[in-house]
Amino acid sequence: MKYFLSFLIFIYLPRPAIAQDEKKNAMELRSTVLDPMSLQKLLSEKFHAVKMTKSEKQRSNHPLLLLNFNWSLADNKTAFTFFGLHVDSVYVFQNEKSQFCTFLILRIPPRAFEHLATEWGYPENTAKEEYLSDSFDFLFWEKDQFQIFINRHRLSRDTKDKYIVQIFNMHYREIMDFERIE
Amino acid sequence: MHSYYSLCCSCKKEQSDSPEYALKHAKAWYLKNTSKSTLSLKSNASVSKKIAQTIEWEQALVVSNSDGSQVVAAPVSIKLSTGSPLDGSFMLFITKSAKGYKSLMGHNPNKDYFSKTTSESTVQKGYEIACLADANHKKQQLRPTNKGRMALADTGDDDPVCIDWYYTETTYDYWGNVIGYFENFLFTTCDDPNGNLGGGGDGGNGSDPSEDEEENQKDTDCESFTFKKTSTANWQEAGLNKVALRMVWSTLGNTPIVRLMEANHIVYGLPTYYTNADGTTTTVSAGQAANIAAEATEYARNLTYLEFRNSPTYPSEATIIAYFKEQVNLFMLGHRGTAGVNGSGSPAIIFNDEERSHWTDPTDC
DSSP states (O other): OHHHHHHHHHHHSOOTTHHHHHHHHSEEOTTGGGOHHHHHHHHHHHEEEOOOOHHHHHHTTOTTTTBOOOEEESOSSOOEEETTEEEEEEEEEEOTTSOEEEEEEEEOOHHHHHHHHHHHOSOTTSOHHHHHTTOOSOEEEEETTEEEEEEEOOSOGGGTTEEEEEEESSOHHHHBOOOOOO | OHHHHHHHHHHHHHHHHSHHHHHHHHHHHHHHHTTTEEEEEEETTSOEEEEEEEEOGGGOEEEEOTTSOEEEEEEEEEEETTSOBOSSEEEEEEEEETTEEEEEEEEESSTTSSSTTOOHHHHHHHHHHHHHHHHHHHHOOSOBOTTSOBTTSOOOTTSOOOEEEEEEEEEEOTTSOEEEEEEEEEEEEOSOTTOOOOOOTTSOOOOOGGGSOOGGGOOOTTOOOOOEEOSSTTOEEEEEEOEEEEEEEOOTTSOOEEEEEEEOOEEEEEOSEEEOTTSOEEEOOHHHHHHHHHHHHHHHHHHHHHHHTTOSSOOOHHHHHHHHHHHHHHHHHHTTOEEESSTTOOTTOOEEEOOOOOSSOTTOO
């Protein structure tokens, strides 16, 4: 009886560890986004093709208003992390040459920037001192065949601490949405 | 064997033509299609109100359209987020063509027009009117009010303003990002310049737009852009100074050459509204204009950095700044705007210095 009651309590007690479980089961993207074959596999398994016009993006205040993308997540079955940080949004732009740009929108706490420097080295567009003193407009790295920008996600006041990471192996200009609203 | 096959085909055909079959599949399509959608009532004056709807599927009818196709019609009750029901009656129409299913929300000012007792001919007429109204309001969004002014143009404080209201479905992915958008015209209000909806039977259900979620009032983190309507019609402008540009060139000695520059006196211009190819009108609020301008600045800076970072010669400051401004202008052109030195030249243009919050303290501008 004692064990049965314990079992019932176990079943009905709230589970504070759910967030941890989600993080444990999340898919880590740090290697995937730097490997075209892994990216292609990820797209076929977890994403579906999308097309939004610039007018549709503007009307909906889309976070990629000025950037091209043609893949978004197909369902909500997988959570993603990037260096262990929860990723809010993932989009991918794939061009005709099967080159990629992965967009990750996420919160990056200040401490994580130090970790990024450990992993990737200091960004090419800042000196170490400037990086550490928070004196830069954006961050840029080159990793193998990929280039990486981290910009502030500046769309709204409620996303002040969010960043948009762009990891790409195509000409950067291709990623820009210069389409004119007709 | 042949007769068995014919019989089965006949059964199948009969079943797929039946009203029950049409209703079942139309309902399944609609529920699946809108499972991740948020419903709103949006106006062409940038007011957005969240709504909730209840579809009376058990009272749905299946009627024939003039072209012989089937139209599934279900009465709908729609409430604002405040709980107040919207005036009139509503009916959801679902049709199927070779391209797939399509939905349309119909409205009639009569509270009892669409209900479970509505006749088949009324439903057919209601569908035709809804199609016509939607098509017409895509073609002539801007029309004179009773004082002969355009609805979206500046009017005096006491002048009535006609506002078109649209039923919208915005579909989100798991992370809350927009992946689909649909809207259709519902009705027009012409009596309230503040965009309040007409009163209900109990003496008024109009809600103050300021109490609603103002989706279109987003702005950039440090509010560097102050867009104001200037002397040109349908035009708003903001000026920006001290846009930081920074180039870093690596050298053989591994001591990077750093050059800091500032781009000054850039005037960003955007329309306050524009008409889309499909005839619908999109308004561009001051907050949205600020977002567009801020993003254009952000990505133009990235492009400028990539353009010159491997330059074998060290280009002049003027060359780099000119390139940056050119990229900003390209982005703005995409939104039917411009970025240049003078803009309209209006004295009303407000110039701010570019301000950026710190990475380590996003609340500090």
